[in-house]
Amino acid sequence: MWGSDGIFIVRKFLKGVSFLERKIPKCMSTQHPDNVNTPFFAENPELGGEDEITEAYYVFSHLSCDEQMWDCEGKEVDDYVVKKLLSRYESFFKEKVIGKDVFITLRVPNPTVEKDEAKILLETLESIPRSFDTAKIFYEHEVPPIFEVILPMTTSVKCLNRIYWYYRDFVVGKQNMKFRNEDVTIAEWIGEFKPGFINVIPLFEDSEHILNAHTILREYVSDKNVPYLRVFFARSDPAMNYGLISAVMLVKIALQRAYKLSEELGIEIYPIVGVGSAPFRGNMKPSTVERVIKEYPSVQTFTIQSAFKYDNNPEDVREAVKKLLNRNRGLPHEVNEEKVLELMERYTRIYKEQLKNLAGIINEVAKYVPKRRKRKLHTGLFGYSREVEGLKLPRVITFTAALYSIGIPPEILGLNAFSKDDLRFIKTIYINFEDDLADALKYVDFESELLPEELKNCLKDFEFTRDDSSQEHVKISKFVRERLRNKSEVGIQDAILRMGHLRRFLG
Numbered sequence: 001m002w003g004s005d006g007i008f009i010v011r012k013f014l015k016g017v018s019f020l021e022r023k024i025p026k027c028m029s030t031q032h033p034d035n036v037n038t039p040f041f042a043e044n045p046e047l048g049g050e051d052e053i054t055e056a057y058y059v060f061s062h063l064s065c066d067e068q069m070w071d072c073e074g075k076e077v078d079d080y081v082v083k084k085l086l087s088r089y090e091s092f093f094k095e096k097v098i099g100k101d102v103f104i105t106l107r108v109p110n111p112t113v114e115k116d117e118a119k120i121l122l123e124t125l126e127s128i129p130r131s132f133d134t135a136k137i138f139y140e141h142e143v144p145p146i147f148e149v150i151l152p153m154t155t156s157v158k159c160l161n162r163i164y165w166y167y168r169d170f171v172v173g174k175q176n177m178k179f180r181n182e183d184v185t186i187a188e189w190i191g192e193f194k195p196g197f198i199n200v201i202p203l204f205e206d207s208e209h210i211l212n213a214h215t216i217l218r219e220y221v222s223d224k225n226v227p228y229l230r231v232f233f234a235r236s237d238p239a240m241n242y243g244l245i246s247a248v249m250l251v252k253i254a255l256q257r258a259y260k261l262s263e264e265l266g267i268e269i270y271p272i273v274g275v276g277s278a279p280f281r282g283n284m285k286p287s288t289v290e291r292v293i294k295e296y297p298s299v300q301t302f303t304i305q306s307a308f309k310y311d312n313n314p315e316d317v318r319e320a321v322k323k324l325l326n327r328n329r330g331l332p333h334e335v336n337e338e339k340v341l342e343l344m345e346r347y348t349r350i351y352k353e354q355l356k357n358l359a360g361i362i363n364e365v366a367k368y369v370p371k372r373r374k375r376k377l378h379t380g381l382f383g384y385s386r387e388v389e390g391l392k393l394p395r396v397i398t399f400t401a402a403l404y405s406i407g408i409p410p411e412i413l414g415l416n417a418f419s420k421d422d423l424r425f426i427k428t429i430y431i432n433f434e435d436d437l438a439d440a441l442k443y444v445d446f447e448s449e450l451l452p453e454e455l456k457n458c459l460k461d462f463e464f465t466r467d468d469s470s471q472e473h474v475k476i477s478k479f480v481r482e483r484l485r486n487k488s489e490v491g492i493q494d495a496i497l498r499m500g501h502l503r504r505f506l507g
Contacts, residue, residue: 056068073117235248357452
């Protein structure tokens with residue numbers, strides 16, 4: 001039901017678990033490194049662990065976000081985030097209780113896919129009861145500061161169950177074990193392990209499993225008494241793997257199916273959509289918040305990534321966050337799934353053909369795209385030969401930055417797959433299609449030798465307006481291509497950064 005502050009409140013009594021009351025966040029700050037500018041609190045353009053502690057405080061205290069994703073993948077994991085926040089910013093967190101008013105949600109490695117990072121998952125899950133103890137001392141009552149984890153690249157119910165049951169049966173369950181020659185349990189020796197269970201949020205990132213998310217969720221809840229479900233749909237990786245139009249349509253279908261499942265089960269399902277600042281990755285900027293809300297009315301939680309936070313005026317960012325927090329959820333858009341899937345198949349095929357021809361220069365430019373976080377990023381789906389015949393590409397932020405830097409924004413690829421009737425149909429589902437495309441088209445260099453002729457002819461049918469900054473952007477993209485042709489590195493990274501400043505996002 002709705003709380004008085006317009007935020008969903010979930011109340012349900014679970015056997016063996018205390019009465020649960022919580023709000024479901026609406027604005028999730030993430031650590032995605034798509035920013036051009038260095039945050040004012042960081043000494044180095046590449047943010048490290050201590051910077052991210054400060055960042056978490058900043059997004060709660062100054063931007064009013066109600067959730068921070070804490071990424072435990074591909075970097076040195078800081079399991080003491082709760083302890084550091086409470087000790088460094090005591091007065092703020094006395095007022096804003098972690099786990100009640102603001103939330104830290106861990107993004108953990110997926111051992112099924114990320115074998116090198118697998119044991120980090122166990123360390124991370126073991127840290128949850130320790131954070132509970134820290135918060136209990138600080139607040140002098142029991143409020144679990146961390147009780148949800150996000151599982152990336154979810155492909156089956158087994159992926160979710162392994163984490164859910166491992167935490168319940170092994171992290172918490174060991175407290176009832178006794179030592180060999182003594183009569184005390186582990187809980188009697190070092191104290192109870194709480195919370196007693198955690199919520200696992202599946203993050204679906206590829207076409208097959210985004211479309212099958214409702215089936216996986218149905219099976220997941222079949223043997224659990226859960227009060228609600230949160231489900232996370234990626235927008236960026238699907239765009240890179242299948243093209244902009246397919247990415248939007250996949251999310252639309254998934255949201256429609258999640259809503260129907262919620263009605264079927266009688267359990268509230270709260271979708272999260274991961275959107276970045278580039279139109280290709282969701283077009284979530286302070287200036288476009290209302291458009292994104294209109295595009296995905298049934299979404300409970302939207303992400304704001306690093307470019308949103310650091311490449312825009314802070315007051316504009318705060319106003320945009322306020323809009324995210326004050327909105328009400330609506331119903332998902334109705335989608336003719338059969339027709340949409342047929343269009344996607346045709347479009348994605350042409351998108352991938354055009355992408356293959358650009359793969360070489362994308363990888364070349366990617367070397368000059370600066371890093372913004374100290375981490376090793378996991379391999380995207382294009383890294384697997386079964387996806388596109390062995391084609392390997394950088395992760396999506398670098399991928400997007402590279403294409404913009406040569407005057408071919410990724411949003412335009414594959415558009416010649418559609419007839420005018422197709423486009424009219426697409427606009428009825430993808431509400432912001434023309435606006436999103438116009439935001440990208442102004443950065444296209446129509447004189448580029450890399451632009452396929454059939455695509456160039458197709459783009460003549462779309463309207464856009466160039467301003468001074470986009471004209472400068474096109475000139476700089478010519479400079480980058482010229483440097484690459486002459487096999488000269490001089491000035492390429494500076495040019496990429498300048499174009500990022502003009503766009504207000506890196507990739």
